[in-house]
Amino acid sequence: MQKTLNSIDPFNGEVIGNVDVCDEDSIQTLVKQAKQAQLSWAKQSIQQRVHLVQQAYKNLQPIQATLAKLISREMGKDARRATYEAGGAIHSGPWLAEDSADALRSQRTGNNEIQYRALGVVAVISPWNYPLAMANNLLVPALIAGNSVILKPSEETPLVADLLIKTLNQSLPTGVLQIAHGDGRTGEALVKANINMIAFTGSRATGQTIMANAAANLKRLIMELGGNDPMVVLASADIPRAAQFAVASSFENAGQMCTSTERIYVDERIADQFEHAVVAIAKNYRVGGWPDTDVDIGPLVNARQHKKVVRHIQDALEKGATLLLGDKSPKLPFIPPTVISKIKPGMQLEDEETFGPVVAMDRFSTIEEVIHRANDSIYGLGAVVFGKDDALLVANQLQAGMIGINQGAGGTPWVGAKQSGFGFHGGAEGHRQFAQLTVINH
Numbered sequence: 001m002q003k004t005l006n007s008i009d010p011f012n013g014e015v016i017g018n019v020d021v022c023d024e025d026s027i028q029t030l031v032k033q034a035k036q037a038q039l040s041w042a043k044q045s046i047q048q049r050v051h052l053v054q055q056a057y058k059n060l061q062p063i064q065a066t067l068a069k070l071i072s073r074e075m076g077k078d079a080r081r082a083t084y085e086a087g088g089a090i091h092s093g094p095w096l097a098e099d100s101a102d103a104l105r106s107q108r109t110g111n112n113e114i115q116y117r118a119l120g121v122v123a124v125i126s127p128w129n130y131p132l133a134m135a136n137n138l139l140v141p142a143l144i145a146g147n148s149v150i151l152k153p154s155e156e157t158p159l160v161a162d163l164l165i166k167t168l169n170q171s172l173p174t175g176v177l178q179i180a181h182g183d184g185r186t187g188e189a190l191v192k193a194n195i196n197m198i199a200f201t202g203s204r205a206t207g208q209t210i211m212a213n214a215a216a217n218l219k220r221l222i223m224e225l226g227g228n229d230p231m232v233v234l235a236s237a238d239i240p241r242a243a244q245f246a247v248a249s250s251f252e253n254a255g256q257m258c259t260s261t262e263r264i265y266v267d268e269r270i271a272d273q274f275e276h277a278v279v280a281i282a283k284n285y286r287v288g289g290w291p292d293t294d295v296d297i298g299p300l301v302n303a304r305q306h307k308k309v310v311r312h313i314q315d316a317l318e319k320g321a322t323l324l325l326g327d328k329s330p331k332l333p334f335i336p337p338t339v340i341s342k343i344k345p346g347m348q349l350e351d352e353e354t355f356g357p358v359v360a361m362d363r364f365s366t367i368e369e370v371i372h373r374a375n376d377s378i379y380g381l382g383a384v385v386f387g388k389d390d391a392l393l394v395a396n397q398l399q400a401g402m403i404g405i406n407q408g409a410g411g412t413p414w415v416g417a418k419q420s421g422f423g424f425h426g427g428a429e430g431h432r433q434f435a436q437l438t439v440i441n442h
């Protein structure tokens with residue numbers, strides 16, 4: 001295993017900085033420290049933990065701009081969205097702490113006292129696409145429940161995660177919140193270590209490996225995995241509004257969002273009008289790197305992800321889809337705004353998670369047909385329907401954890417169906433996952 005991990009700016013290939021990689025021995029040391037620190041952390045009152053975590057998040061306020069720039073530089077997020085994510089982390093941390101405490105206080109019903117006790121050491125393993133949000137959503141409730149946390153951030157975004165943890169630690173007891181840098185090998189060593197729970201957000205393939213490795217001693221799991229979200233546009237839909245959403249949701253974060261719209265099915269009676277509107281909106285999206293603040297689509301996170309998106313575009317075009325906007329062979333590091341019609345089952349663009357700025361669509365003629373096609377996926381994270389009263393009838397038949405009618409999917413708790421995982425980000429159900437529910441009769 002290499003001893004250091006470089007962070008590379010996908011816009012210009014520059015090495016921005018590096019961190020020390022955590023090997024198996026260092027993981028054992030971190031776990032030992034985490035176990036020790038957890039004992040006194042769990043003895044503090046829940047209100048004391050809330051107070052300390054809120055103090056810790058206050059420390060982030062003066063470094064919001066630095067966090068935002070690091071997000072842009074490490075994974076290519078355009079400057080506006082990176083600023084929004086950094087601000088969101090600063091504001092949501094203190095709120096999440098209070099919200100978790102509300103869900104985790106003991107309760108009494110009849111002669112049952114229900115306690116939410118700490119589990120011990122929780123590993124939070126996160127992806128690169130929302131490097132602050134995906135870590136915070138899980139580490140805050142885990143801490144408030146009285147656990148100690150080891151964050152294993154993505155190897156694509158080590159610097160922003162490092163700054164987050166160092167800054168929070170200015171107000172937290174030593175050993176309660178630690179970080180283990182490295183790629184999947186570090187993650188695997190952490191999963192196999194003597195910890196109590198793994199809160200994972202990332203791809204389905206990694207989720208499968210983690211589940212297998214956690215099986216030996218039945219570690220608790222949260223699995224927030226990938227998606228292949230459909231959007232259904234009914235004939236009754238407000239076409240300009242639906243087209244605006246289709247483009248925004250397909251291009252958000254350069255398409256690298258778990259609930260971005262991956263495939264769109266439009267009623268054939270309005271399809272010409274809808275496609276025309278989508279192209280007119282999509283061609284105004286500006287592409288560029290972080291020094292330019294007037295950008296809508298940044299570079300993709302790395303060459304591997306870029307290659308995958310290009311492969312999906314080319315596979316669709318070779319199998320008969322039509323390119324309405326974009327480039328058949330986009331050059332690194334960007335994928336320009338791309339609009340493709342006539343996608344079909346059997347194309348990677350339809351069957352798999354593409355994770356790139358591509359609007360991919362086809363037409364349908366009957367409601368039965370579109371429901372079958374929207375549900376014909378191993379994933380079930382989000383789904384969206386645009387229409388009038390008939391939209392609810394369709395939404396009721398879609399297989400997804402989060403469904404939006406005339407708006408995006410997602411809320412609290414954040415939840416996936418089918419192989420998009422199990423467990424939650426947020427909400428009382430989400431916060432309580434980090435605790436051992438214990439019933440005492442007295």
Ligand code: NAD
Nearest residue numbers: 126127128153154183184187188202203206224225226258
């Ligand atoms: P990934 O699965 O490649 O990596 C996620 C994390 O797992 C990284 O920190 C990585 O180093 C670590 N990892 C890799 N192999 C491991 C192993 N064997 N054991 C333990 N840890 C290991 O995912 P990614 O490319 O970083 O993120 C993109 C994926 O995340 C997409 O599929 C996206 O849909 C999904 N995602 C889902 C949600 C959600 O809420 N459902 C949110 C964000 C992203």
